[in-house]
Amino acid sequence: MQDKPLVEVKKLQKNYGDTQVLKEIDGTVMPGQVICVIGPSGSGKSTFLRCLNMLEKPTAGQVLFEGKDTSKFSDEELTVLRERMGMVFQSFNLFPNLTVLDNLKLAPIRVKKMSDKDAEEEARSLLKRVGLEEKANVYPSSLSGGQAQRVAIARALAMDPEMLLFDEPTSALDPEMVGEVLAVMKELAEDGMTMVVVTHEMGFAREVANEVWFMADGYILEKNEPNELFNHPQNPRAQDFISKIIGN
């Protein structure tokens, strides 16, 4: 593992109007690391993730990507940032007006200026990787939730990113489909992909994550390696939260 951080977050703060959603967030993501973020609903996990790829502009503090302040990025630099940092959403957000194949091809062609032929080749091999090559020409509405999320992951991969952000990728899925998506994510982690994953799948976190961050009230209250954090949480809020999700 290299020693230079890929992403550094320093005193990150985000307000929506008068409400402070992120109060003071600090953290470092090293290349190849998998970080799982857990915490109660409304604690600001999604907001934090969206500040990393600048879907939201931080109110104060900094997000450094390879040491450079992302809030000072030009439009071109922002495009490059998003090429290198993909995102997968809870509700998939596939484009319903395009076929599965075109969902994968759109960004490589428009952003990376890839030729149609190369983009198609790449897309088909990615679909194969997530086990959906036979779905290339269907529209997203005919996919099951698990299939849709695997396509969404393939779409993010089509930009050949170094890092992926996942915002609760399995919480909109029927339980029997969670496994297939987690399996794909696990494979990615094993291949060395840097990932920040908001999830409450403790099994996945234990198995794959290097670190788990517990978030509440706009702060990261505790960081530790997964088994330590799940078995011996120090912060009382974390203890309370973990006992609840284990109880479920």
Added chain:
Amino acid sequence: MKVKGRNILLTIMTLCLSLLFLFTIQPTHHTAYAADDSLQKIKDRGTIIMATSPDYPPYEFQVSKNGKSRIVGMDVDIMKQVAKDLGVKLEIKSMSYDSVLVAVETGKADVAMSGINPTAKRRQSVDFSEIYYNGGQSFLINKTDIGKYKNKAALAHKKIGAQTGTLQYNLAKSKIPGATVKGMDKNTDLVLALKTHKIDALGIETPSAEAYVKNDHDLAMIKSGYKLNKNETGSAMAFRKGSGTLAAAVNKSIDKIKAKHLTTQYLADAGKYMKVNTNNTSMIHYWNYFAKGIEYTLLISAISVIFGVLLGTILALMRFSKSKLLKAISVAYVEFVRGTPLMVQVMFVYFGVGIIVNLPALLSGIIAVSLNSGAYVEEIIRGGINSVDKGQTEASASLGLAKSDTMRFVVLPQALKNIWPALGNEFVSLVKESSIVSIIGVTDLIYQLNIVRADTYRGVMPVFIAMCIYFVMTFILTRVLNYFEGRMKHAR
């Protein structure tokens, strides 16, 4: 998405003021610079353009022969003689009576000739030729009322009808004590009102009254008994102000016509056409009129809906743009267009814009209807864009796609699919609303309907036919659109 109300108001006001400026500056421009080239212009062009409202037999009306329709009547014959004397060809532009004077003022036509009385008020805005015919004033009444309304005095406190903007209208108002004067745009409508006893008498020029009485045995006429200055009651041709050379040349022809008593012959010829007409007043005989009307109505609606969608899309994108100026222009445009009647917009494009570039009536109609439709389509498209889930934009941004690409490949296609039914409705309503272009003489269904009514002296039947045609058109259109909507749903 909010633009301050004050901003919009400001933009609209600037828009209005600059338009006002444009139009106030126009007349001075003409008196200051233009020498009288009115006659020379016509000779150079080789054509004299006459504006007329061909629903006023025997002055001017439309007849069909061998499936072809043309405008005939005393005015046309006189104008043919004038054109011959000038050594040029005659071109006739037909439009509503309200529009003919505006047409010469704005240079759409060289001469307006539609049985126009040269009143003092009109002389302020146009020049007139000598009076070429003085038919005198009469009233049309129902034959059953012949005993009741023997003369003008008997009409006191009654309901009198007259064409709006005509001498007859003003006379009825000022010279018949206690009369209620009801104005309508067309004599055909007024005759119908008379026959259904909505009015008691109809003020009309004697030759027209004679034509109606000859063609409709339920009608009778009485002399008006007005004491009038002859100069105000005859018919004259109107020219744009400052057309001295043209007026002089035309007056020479008129003198010749008067000396030879040619108008008697012209009226007799017009009467013959009217005879031909009344022999065949079944609606089937006029099917080609209605067919042509349908063709134009569909043409205007279809083209306008396409341009409306293009314009509406541009306006909607402007509305979503970062630039405050673009946003304000879009908001102002939509507010302005929605806040003014289509009819006014049609007249503005034809006559107003016509001062700068000379647009044919059909093109003006299409432009006005498209511009109007664009404002409404903008709202539909904006709704469609807002209806697309925010997650779509975010997913697209997270892939590094530019805002414009996101719009083009992700948001707009989905928005268009969502608003397809609303756009279909817009098309259907355009088919109905485009009927307004008939006022500038576009030969759409309404225009044809009025020709058929004037031609057949039948007030109701053509209206009924047109109503059925409109219904069938919109009904079929709705079915077709529903079919495609169903197929679009199927494809996903």
